[in-house]
Amino acid sequence: VLPLLALLLLPALPVEAAAQAASEQTTFTQIISGTEIEIAFSRPSLRGREEIFGRQIPWGEVWTPGANRATTIRFSKDVVLSGTPVAAGRYSVWLRVLESEPWRLALHADTMLFHSAHPPIDEAVVHVGVERERAGDLQESLEWDLDRIRIDGADLVMHWGRDRVVVPLEVDPGIEFATPAVEARALVGAWLFDDSAALPTPDQMAGWTPDPADPTDRFYQVLLAEPRPRPVRIEYDEETGIVALVDRLIEAAEAAFYSGEGEEPVVVYGQALLPRERGFFTVAGTLGGEVSAVNPRVAPIAEFEYDEAGRAVAFTIRGPDDEVEATAVRAGG
Secondary structure, eight states, rough: OOOOOHHTTTTTHHHHHHHHOOOOEEEEEEEEEEEEEEEEEEEOOOOSOOBBBBTTOTTTTTEOSSBBBEEEEEEEEEEEEETTEOOOOEEEEEEOOOOOOEEEEEEEOOOBBBOOOOGGGGGGSSEEEEEEEEEEEEEEHHHHHEEEEETTTEEEEEEEEEEEEEEEEOOOOOSSOOOOHHHHHTTTTEEEOOOOOSSOOOHHHHTTOOHHHTTHHHHHHHHTTTTTSSEEEEEEEEETEEEEEHHHHHHHHHHHHSSSSSOOOOOOOOEEEEEEETEEEEEEETTTTTTOOTTTTOOOOOEEEEESSSSEEEEEEOTTOOOEEEEEEEEEE
């Protein structure tokens, strides 16, 4: 007969051992422009190990970036991974880890594989080269994430220990970004811009004392600093086909909004004009020069007027309820 103390300890030992070995299962879901990306994976931890690859995971191994069952990824619509088209569907995810060469990301049709399967790369539905980066921070538990999310894609990131793999992911944004050169050049130049209709009224501003700790107050303090109309420019990037509405005042106001109290504002936000039909453009937000946010159903619309030579001479920006938000007239080439 076992002593009472031994009997009391018996239930605890397997539970403790299981807890030490656990690689928690998680699911990450993100929707980008109507495309749903879902990643299901287990999260192994370092547990005191500084280096995993080349040791616990040998160089050359085809490894699922997770544990237990193979990590899976699902795309609700067709996407492009690292320049390679991938059909909508669910796939198991594998990485060939190499010491001195680019790693390879492979998507397999069989989503029920265990981590010990190590399927050959050449049997994958698709496989692409990916760069392994050394990160400054130590990631204890394996993490999948989507970073730098934009209207047309994001970076698919796997991070464990000090190793990161970043895979460019593209989705169909459902809207054209590029404007044909001839049409875009008709817009380029200096403009006098009047957005008084979208600003607070004098009655609304009566008695207003800006609070530097309030982001909205910082935004309006910058935005209201110049008289209307004020100068803006329309510029065209020949390489990307993007037409930019360059408004230094709104950029500075956005920077003031997103900076902390006492911080030096950094301009990263801007605006782009995305073509709908001749003379009509959707006003979209940009981040770091890339189109990052637009909902065509509710975004403001810019409508241009042209002279007999086909050169734009005026435009009006209207909101989703057709209300006028701003007007502009050409001020120069």
